[in-house]
Amino acid sequence: MTALPPLRETVARHGLSASKALGQNFLFDGQLLARIAAVPGDLAGQEVLEVGPGPGGLTRALLAAGARVTAIERDRRCIPALEELAAAYPGALRVIEGDALAIDAPALFEGKPHIVSNLPYNVGTALLVGWLSGEAWLPWWQSLTLMFQREVADRIVAAVDTPAYGRLAVLAQWRARARIAMPVHRSAFTPPPKVMSAVVHLEPVETPADVRFDTLERLTAAAFGQRRKMLRQSLRGVPGALAALESLAIDPTRRAETVSVAEFVALARLTPSPR
Structure with a gap:
């Protein structure tokens, strides 16, 4: 790889700002991003899907961990910054401009990727339910490491007979082991959102074939x-x-x-x- 300028410099040079309409909030803390990238385990040589990379903060951490990353980004303003990152890591980053809800993600991979994403707040739950759905199981992915608003993260891991327990907990815990890997303070983001966040890690488990x-x-x-x-x-x-x-x-x-x-x-x- 070639040396990269600081992420804040890249963002400033491309005139990027987080889009509220797209549910964006940027992360610049390299140590925090490295911790998120470490949650799935050793990613050296592993395929990884990242949805909503923005200017590429988490993408940098995933590439530094040795992953082969496919990044799907809807915001075309961010594509030039991501293409610069791809040039710095030849053959390790594939950038796809498009809507992750509409793209046939499984067709992009030879094997089973890990999915690691700081998900856009406005589509995070829909993406998670999509990744948990389908009648064939085990799924096409190895693990999910996803950033959500803390309220949504709590709903995913909630125990029965607690206020956060609901549909999302049942669907997630039926098909996966779900845990909160780490909390993330709102001050870590630019701009800071109004709510706290958390990284959730899910690993698929076998489920009975006679339940649809x-x-x-x-x-x-x-x-x-x-x-x-x-x-x-x-x-x-x-x-x-x-x-x-x-x-x-x-x-x-x-x-x-x-x-x-x-x-x-x-x-x-x-x-x-x-x-």
């Missing part, structure tokens, strides 16, 4: 969409769900936040598929 993702998603959407209601009310619109409750001897007067991941999975197993 779309069924579990329908059940959790209905149950937590009316979380103050009893299950017999909130699940009334899901065909077969009330019969499944009865078969499993789950009290229909309970509310969604008291239903464990294992209980939701058991319900999904007995609830007819929407297709």
